[in-house]
Amino acid sequence: MKKRRVKLEDIARKLNISIATVSRALDKNPRVKLATREKVLKMAQAMGYMPNQIAKSLSSGKTNIIGVIIPRYDEPFFIEACRGIDHYARSHNYKILISSSRNSFDFERENLISFERGLVDGIILCPSHDTETFAHIRSIIDKEIPVVLFDNIREMVKGADHVLINDDKASFSAVEFFIKNGRKNIAFIGGIKEKKVFQDRYKGYLEALKKHNIPIDKEMIFHCNSIDREFEDDEISGFLKKLSKKPDAVFTCTDNYGLLAMKTLIKMGYKIPEDIAIIGFGDLGLGDVFVPSLSCVAQPSFEMGKKAAELLIDQLNKSEEETLPKKVIKLKTHLVHRDSTRFKKVNFHI
Amino acid sequence: MKKRRVKLEDIARKLNISIATVSRALDKNPRVKLATREKVLKMAQAMGYMPNQIAKSLSSGKTNIIGVIIPRYDEPFFIEACRGIDHYARSHNYKILISSSRNSFDFERENLISFERGLVDGIILCPSHDTETFAHIRSIIDKEIPVVLFDNIREMVKGADHVLINDDKASFSAVEFFIKNGRKNIAFIGGIKEKKVFQDRYKGYLEALKKHNIPIDKEMIFHCNSIDREFEDDEISGFLKKLSKKPDAVFTCTDNYGLLAMKTLIKMGYKIPEDIAIIGFGDLGLGDVFVPSLSCVAQPSFEMGKKAAELLIDQLNKSEEETLPKKVIKLKTHLVHRDSTRFKKVNFHI
């Protein structure tokens, strides 16, 4: 005794009119008489009619769904980016379907392939850690499915839009901030060297030192290698504990590294920010709650998502013939000062 | 010059066989000769055939998508729950479509209605803060769309499965833990009183005190009212600062409250956990990183999501006729001991 859904045909039969007319009436198409439209609307309401989205999609060739692939669910940055995407998408009548690549190239490719089956109109992707080739993305683009890439981009992919931040500038500003406040022994904790973002953040660090004629001390530089969070703590505390010289500032390439570093440094007896200042990267959004709180380079995560959605929907709405030039958007970061740099209260934009 | 997708018909025409045979060959249906199957498979591969998910769904009446509605994106609990849902769903060939109700009843209802359009096979819902009536959910159930509710359930809804934790037992255990460790002046910071979960957590607090003959001191009890996070900090520090008696323990109904309380208490000069022990509720998953770290009642968020997905998929897979009895699953919480209760190292299950 499964209740069958009410469909156009049911309404049509009840009113003794054709399906086409019912369809058009519900669309408020001027081709149907006002009286008929109202009759249909009333009957649809009375019968509890709900349009079948799947049938609509098949007929129209559009699903109004955007596929989103992120490297992981449990990073505030991605959640915020998804919120941004969702925000823009919803207000433009799109839903989003999120999958995680679990930072695996294979999963990423699988997810893309599953999106190729016509369930989504377009794709927003943040490449995973170990994505080094881009054929899988190009293959999607070849099928003329619009793609926008955001964050963690190693390499531009032709035919896709890109949304990024200025990683080198961002870390440059953070390190310069240290220097301008008299810090000289500035440690650097980076991420795996293969990632473009970490390279760029490292670059910014080096450039800031260079500009201000501070010699580069290799001992002060560490690149965290583990993808697995479990080991980050050990790696970072290991690095900090075996330093022969005391740093007076640390710049870390993620907020998490910053927090872990802070934890270790406190245990080692450092006073924050008097003995050592710390700036992380990313803005977990929670850094604020804890004592001491962590300063950071804030990525405009929500904005990045929003922008990505905007670019994608622009592509989706373009007419068949016109071909929109592909864009690379770089969004601005800014320094958020909390306890770990609060020797001077400022909040400036890069 | 839009490239048309390859479809069954294209393969069929190329090989001079019928669409039905191609369809069955790809399904590895034994009705088609092995030689034919291989021919088809090869051709499909060569032509880059991708099945059209929408057409499949229309034909089969199943989308293999689960709709998920959570109150907000930016709470680790929900993210973890979604991960749990996703984990189970994916391994059973379902995708998930997440929407946020932004803790608004109206958005929640809108989301449900949009799910009613046949895009999802079933729905997993965590009711929003201000959901007080349930007609919108019943209406979905009436249409025989399977529904599973999890967390924040004010009231059981007939015809839906439920996944919960034992809120009263959980807070009871936390408070009893304080008492067994010699704490007597135990403050309570709850959430808005209208929510069942907060009522239950409050109940557990009261019961623990009662069981151990500790008089209830109204001054030690505070119910945080704000939905907006911005004001929680002020509310909580306001409460703590105007206490006439010094508490030696605080139980808070969320982790965030716990962190905020800890921040204030440290500023007030309390030593943690010597002067005051704190237990939060929820396990942000980050409480660990900060100094001092926050002990908490850990909700099995991932497990809850997983269980919800399991129940839903069970409903979806049941045959047309059989009607599965609806279930209420209560999952166990456990205490996670960190710095804020580390006067004694244990980690027991409730």
Next chain:
DNA sequence: TAAAATAATACAAACGTTTGTATTATTATA
């Protein structure tokens, strides 16, 4: 008041699959 113009509606194909039934080809049986 009949023809022309237009408004309103009906018909039917299309979207790309699946699947029950009909048909044809092949093999087995007598």
Next chain:
DNA sequence: TATAATAATACAAACGTTTGTATTATTTTA
């Protein structure tokens, strides 16, 4: 070698819409 049994395939309807074109009903015009 004709006939039955079975294997392989083809046909066509169905899923629930949308939309171009054909048809019918109504109004306008002469």
